[in-house]
Amino acid sequence: MSRPLDAGTSEEFRRERALDVLIPTRNRPAELAVTLSGLAAQEGVPGFGVVVSDQSDGEPAYRHPAVATMVRVLRHRGHPVLLTRRLPRRGLAEHRAYLLGCSAARRVLCLDDDVWLEPGAVARLVTALDELGCGFVGNAVHGLSYVDDVRPETHRHYEEWTGPPVPETVRPDTPQWQRASIHPAANLLHVTEKLDLPPGTWRAYKISWIGGCVLYDRARLVEAGGFDFWRRLPRRHQGEDVAAQLAVLARHGGAGVLPSGAYHLESPTTVTERDVEAWEVVLAAPDAPRPA
Template sequence: MNRPLELGDPADFRRGRTLDVLVPTRNRAAELAVTLSGLAANSVAGFGVVVSDQSDGDPSWTHPAVAAMVRVLRHRGHPVLLTRRLPRRGLAEHRAFLLDQSAAGYVLYLDDDVWLEPGAVARLLMAMVELDCGFVGNGVHGLSYLDDVRPETHRHFEPWPGRPAPERIRPGMPQWDRARIHSAANLLHVTDACDLADGEWLAYKVSWIGGCVLYHAGRLRAAGGFDFWHRLPERHQGEDVAAQLAVLDRYGGAGILPSGAYHLESPTTVTEREVEAWEVVSLPG
């Protein structure tokens, strides 16, 4: 039987680092263990990890597999802070709380059902430094759709020729449909067509990305972060879309190929979705 975990000290965790990974979770111990295992296998040194749990019962880290991965991360030099955020006030408030736990220059929001391949974190950081924009992200692959090729979605793929420029994107615009390449395994098929060399990466234009997004923390905060949460009912979705649209307005953003993010394709834990956050939050323009 494993011994109890130390939760970590919030004040100590907020020592300055280059990167913190922020993981919101609820009722997904098995998936969270897989997500943390992917982080533990990435080679970037010293990034921190915050796990904020809103499970209905015991927190996820009481599961032996999750506890083991927390210990592996700490053993490999990654500070881990384990927190609970209850009562639940919605997805946006949870993301705002996670951001408040970090003093890092960059924050990677990673969903609790995404496995990152080795090298994915380093590639995202490299792209962020070179592109110097508001966010970069990896669209997630659903491998059960690997044989389901949808060429009609590929036309929405458009590489960035240089540093991403600020863009004003809203529902109803043609650019909104860029998100279609992030469904199923579409992004893998697009990547195959690009025929990238080993070690090569490519930035492309996005409207928003779900599941794995690395932000310049200062620019995310300057664009308002997730502070709009108090204007939303608890039962909402699309909070990441609203935040990314605001960052795109000011600083631009990009998706990165190849993506090293793989969706576990578990059933969603967000079953009550009465409001799209981006429909409620007033964006300039």
């Protein structure tokens, strides 16, 4: 039997550092353990913090021995970890807003609880964000069960940035919106294989939005409103990450980073209540007042 796990306190955790990883989770102890194992194997970004906020129906996932072990591994390797509960559930956007409020880091990585990151992925994202000077960068997640499902018609939407990303207003009725078609399944993996990049190199490409693994300049995310729009949404929504990214894109620009080191675990979704697209509500009333 393992000993009880110390959850940590917000006061001790919320300190200025280079990077914090923000992970919302619900009813996924196995997936969360895999996600944390990927973080524990990262090199080149010492001392990043990790916040896990759990909204499970029963006991929090971090009570599971596998998750608790990975938390201890992260701490052993010098990474502060804060474990929290956020109940009652008020929707995905509120959950992300809460996680963002737990951090005072200069950069924040919004990471879903069903994504494994290969070694070096976080360091590559940090390098890209710093060199590009934009509001966010991201790794689209690969679904390896689709590795033999090649969809060349989607590859035409891949377009690299030839200089620093510039602000863009991306909307569903614009050609830029179609860029998202390179992210499902294993499309981006097939694009990467065609490019045959030398080891250690990366490319920035144009995006509409990225799901699962997005690194923000925290100040720029907050300046764009963060996830404060949660008060304007019903609890049963999705697309909160899209809404936040569109706001940052319009002010500071953003980019996808290739190769992606993010792999989707392809587990059944825990987001089963999808009555409203958050980005549609936000775009319909972009000048609505922010909450006090």
